[in-house]
Amino acid sequence: xxxxxxIPEVDIIVDEKAGVIREVEPDKKLRSxxxxxxxxxxxxxxxxxLMSIIWLCPFVFLVLQSFRGxxxxxxxxxxxxxxxxxxxxFLFQGVGFSLQTLVKDLPNIILTVxxxxxxIWGMVAFLRRKPKNPxxxxxxxxxxxxxxxxxxxxxxxxxxxxxxxCDFVRWFMNTLTIALFCAVIQTVMVLSVSYTLSRMRxxxxxxxxxxxxxxxxxxxxxxxxxxxxxxxxxxLTQAGAVPGLILISCASSGMGYYISKGFFDTIPKxxxxxxxxxxxxxxxxxxxxxxxxxxxxxxxTILMAFMGPWGDYVFASxxxxxxxxxxxxxxxxxxxxxxxxxxGYFTRFCAGGVLVAIPITVLFMALQKYxxxxxxxxxxxx
Amino acid sequence: xxxxxxxxxxxIYDNKVVAVQEFNLEIKDKEFVVFVGPSGCGKSTTLRMxxxxxxxxxxxxxxxxxVVNDVEPKDRDIAMVFQNYALYPHISVYENMAFSLRIRxxxxxEIHRRVCQAAEILGxxxxxxxxxxALSGGQRQRVAIGRAIVREPAVFLMDExxxxxxxxxxxxxRAEIILLRKRIDTTFxxxxxxxxxxxxxxxxIVIMKDGFIQQVGxxxxxxxxxxxxxxxxxxxxPQMNFLKAKLVRTGDKYAVELLGTxxxxxxxxCKKLLEKNVQTKxxxxxxxxxxxxxxxxxxxxxxxxxxxxxxxxxxxxxLHVNTIAGDRVILRLPTIDLTDEQRAQLSYGxxxxxxxxxxxxxxxxxxxxxxLLF
Numbered sequence: 001x002x003x004x005x006x007i008p009e010v011d012i013i014v015d016e017k018a019g020v021i022r023e024v025e026p027d028k029k030l031r032s033x034x035x036x037x038x039x040x041x042x043x044x045x046x047x048x049x050l051m052s053i054i055w056l057c058p059f060v061f062l063v064l065q066s067f068r069g070x071x072x073x074x075x076x077x078x079x080x081x082x083x084x085x086x087x088x089x090f091l092f093q094g095v096g097f098s099l100q101t102l103v104k105d106l107p108n109i110i111l112t113v114x115x116x117x118x119x120i121w122g123m124v125a126f127l128r129r130k131p132k133n134p135x136x137x138x139x140x141x142x143x144x145x146x147x148x149x150x151x152x153x154x155x156x157x158x159x160x161x162x163x164x165x166c167d168f169v170r171w172f173m174n175t176l177t178i179a180l181f182c183a184v185i186q187t188v189m190v191l192s193v194s195y196t197l198s199r200m201r202x203x204x205x206x207x208x209x210x211x212x213x214x215x216x217x218x219x220x221x222x223x224x225x226x227x228x229x230x231x232x233x234x235x236l237t238q239a240g241a242v243p244g245l246i247l248i249s250c251a252s253s254g255m256g257y258y259i260s261k262g263f264f265d266t267i268p269k270x271x272x273x274x275x276x277x278x279x280x281x282x283x284x285x286x287x288x289x290x291x292x293x294x295x296x297x298x299x300x301t302i303l304m305a306f307m308g309p310w311g312d313y314v315f316a317s318x319x320x321x322x323x324x325x326x327x328x329x330x331x332x333x334x335x336x337x338x339x340x341x342x343x344g345y346f347t348r349f350c351a352g353g354v355l356v357a358i359p360i361t362v363l364f365m366a367l368q369k370y371x372x373x374x375x376x377x378x379x380x381x382x
Numbered sequence: 383x384x385x386x387x388x389x390x391x392x393x394i395y396d397n398k399v400v401a402v403q404e405f406n407l408e409i410k411d412k413e414f415v416v417f418v419g420p421s422g423c424g425k426s427t428t429l430r431m432x433x434x435x436x437x438x439x440x441x442x443x444x445x446x447x448x449v450v451n452d453v454e455p456k457d458r459d460i461a462m463v464f465q466n467y468a469l470y471p472h473i474s475v476y477e478n479m480a481f482s483l484r485i486r487x488x489x490x491x492e493i494h495r496r497v498c499q500a501a502e503i504l505g506x507x508x509x510x511x512x513x514x515x516a517l518s519g520g521q522r523q524r525v526a527i528g529r530a531i532v533r534e535p536a537v538f539l540m541d542e543x544x545x546x547x548x549x550x551x552x553x554x555x556r557a558e559i560i561l562l563r564k565r566i567d568t569t570f571x572x573x574x575x576x577x578x579x580x581x582x583x584x585x586x587i588v589i590m591k592d593g594f595i596q597q598v599g600x601x602x603x604x605x606x607x608x609x610x611x612x613x614x615x616x617x618x619x620p621q622m623n624f625l626k627a628k629l630v631r632t633g634d635k636y637a638v639e640l641l642g643t644x645x646x647x648x649x650x651x652c653k654k655l656l657e658k659n660v661q662t663k664x665x666x667x668x669x670x671x672x673x674x675x676x677x678x679x680x681x682x683x684x685x686x687x688x689x690x691x692x693x694x695x696x697x698x699x700x701l702h703v704n705t706i707a708g709d710r711v712i713l714r715l716p717t718i719d720l721t722d723e724q725r726a727q728l729s730y731g732x733x734x735x736x737x738x739x740x741x742x743x744x745x746x747x748x749x750x751x752x753x754l755l756f
Contacts, residue, residue: 132477132480132484133474133476133477133480133490133493133494133497134494135474135476135510135511136474136476136511201396268466268468270464270465270466270468271468271470273433273435273455273462273464273468274462274464274468274470274529275470275481276434276435276454276455276456277433277434277435277455277456277460277461277462278456278461278481278482278485278529278533279456279482279485279486280456280481280485281456284485288481289470292472292473293471293472
């Protein structure tokens, strides 16, 4: 033992460039390695920080402009000289809020009763969820209950807002309505189509998949004119633009099956088979076995379905053309700076832009984890 | 509890591959039948057809007295254990086992009773609250079996349930399946590629190859009287030795001539050959390693050979030897009576002699590969 301790603890390092062998104490070697790592990391972080600053520039500019007090269109400076919230106040001018809408007439009363009963029942069910079996511990699902409560609140709130005299709120509500409907309908469609294509074997399955893939390569704008006339036949343009836009977004949504199909493909088929032998129907397999396992991809699909119509300009602009009440936010705000007094409306336009960005940012931050999981999970097998 | 009858069952896949054909089998109530064969022989396909996971291209399938060709899997009253367990990863072991009962809207008390009972039988009571992820391979397999037995199904299907386990665990689970079978007395259909599993578990074994049934019989039957060369080679470990030999007929008597030795066949075998009116011809002779007699010195009717490999198995030795004709033969030699001198002699390159009794000889037609004695 004593002898062993006498051996100096040195590591031999081959310095490739110099072509010599150096003896370095392990401590020192470790330190130099760490130093190297730190330098590399430092460089990477520097580049990343620089890039994010570049990326953030337009947004910071937008936010700052939205607080600018002095009038005028674009100005040669970024930081406002006068700070004000007037631009935001302008957006909400004339907005009304009346709880009476909830009980205005019979259809409204019925709707109110249905949404509230469903919402409260759902909340209570989640909070007081009994354990399915004596082995598991009781636990209420607070998150799910909060979600139900949030949705209930949102629906009631949206119904109470009176935006007849307030353009911006009206547009915002239009956009929200379209996006919410799309999020629900499109998610259901995309998930069912991709599950079907992943699991069932039927004639023409490969053909459908290929044709859809090729069709998806054409830009959607090619169909613009045809779609407009079709919608017009149904009376879904101008005044009916909101349902029309929901229809457009949802109609071809099954075509976006690719990523979620890839995700479903990674779930072993024997799970389905096992569940079917256990007595489940195809639908029960989908709902009770596959859906709980596919949480990331479900959330990813919802997010994508929500974001599409949220930022849509092209379709919204021509379907609602000329009918101010059916604009969505993007179209409406653009109209402000385009047709109205540009000088006066630019800062208001910026304020509107900030407000539009908020919900989507919050949504993204909350669901970021699943979003990444969904994209990469689906990418394992294409 | 039900019988399963397959009549002329055939499976053609979409890509025109014929997986199974001319499958005729009647499985009696409470019988344990094992489908065995090399991979790609159609055994799993047949099982999946019985389960309803694959369509039946031709023929009829009956469970009990009911034709179930077009019946959904859930209505066939069967349970199945998969090779990769197929446990639902997002719910607890308890809920995994309770899943099929919940789908059937059984009341909670009955579910609890059945799940606890099954867990008790399989010794997984302490894991009921866990997720499948937190279990070892053997425990997962138990859960998979538990999920099947809570149903109390009429037919119990198992698709290579032990092939994902390591050797030791596999032996243990094999014994447990035998015990389980005694406790839940029902019809079992078990698929495996491992002939040891087939021999130890099955009341009857169905040996398959290339989509055809080769032979159906009890383990003893298929071991003693293999119908053809394939079955003879597949069943038994180490594998049966095959040697080119000549069958000589003199009057009503037959003898096998091989490498200068001649073994007269006993009356029972002669009678069978006479029935088929077999003449003097070239045959393939099969003899199992355990039926050979090793001799250290050359004597009458002993075949000379050279040792090439000596495998020590503990209680016995497996000797791979080459005859002068170049045939490779495996001999089995119990180690218990060996003297040190004899042990020394059993090394590479040394001469060794062996013989065999006529009783254990199998004869096959070299062209049809069918047994001449079946």
